[in-house]
Amino acid sequence: MTCHSSSSVKGWVHEILGKDLPVGITEWNMDSGNNQTLANDCNFMEQLSVKTLKAMISAHLDFANQFDAKSYSGYGTLDMFDRDNNDQPKCQFNAIKDLISQYR
Numbered sequence: 001m002t003c004h005s006s007s008s009v010k011g012w013v014h015e016i017l018g019k020d021l022p023v024g025i026t027e028w029n030m031d032s033g034n035n036q037t038l039a040n041d042c043n044f045m046e047q048l049s050v051k052t053l054k055a056m057i058s059a060h061l062d063f064a065n066q067f068d069a070k071s072y073s074g075y076g077t078l079d080m081f082d083r084d085n086n087d088q089p090k091c092q093f094n095a096i097k098d099l100i101s102q103y104r
Helices: 006-017 042-058 091-101
Strands: 024-028 063-066
Touching (some): 042 091
Parallel strands (some): 024 063
């Protein structure tokens, strides 16, 4: 599998269409699969979120949508709000919020 930077993808889009379009990731998050232990590990999810966002920032993506806020995905492990705890923000939400605040 070959990985390309967003700048090369943007170049291809411009070459083919003759104009620029936003390049981004429609959904990203951990694939919890059968590993709910890691998905419930606050330290791991914070590091995953920050490293993933920093990689997307350095790739100059125009957008990236985190999956998901609260849909019981991964039996709730991938939710950013804890449905069993009065919808309190989980570690992943706080890590994303803190990183975003650095850019404001």
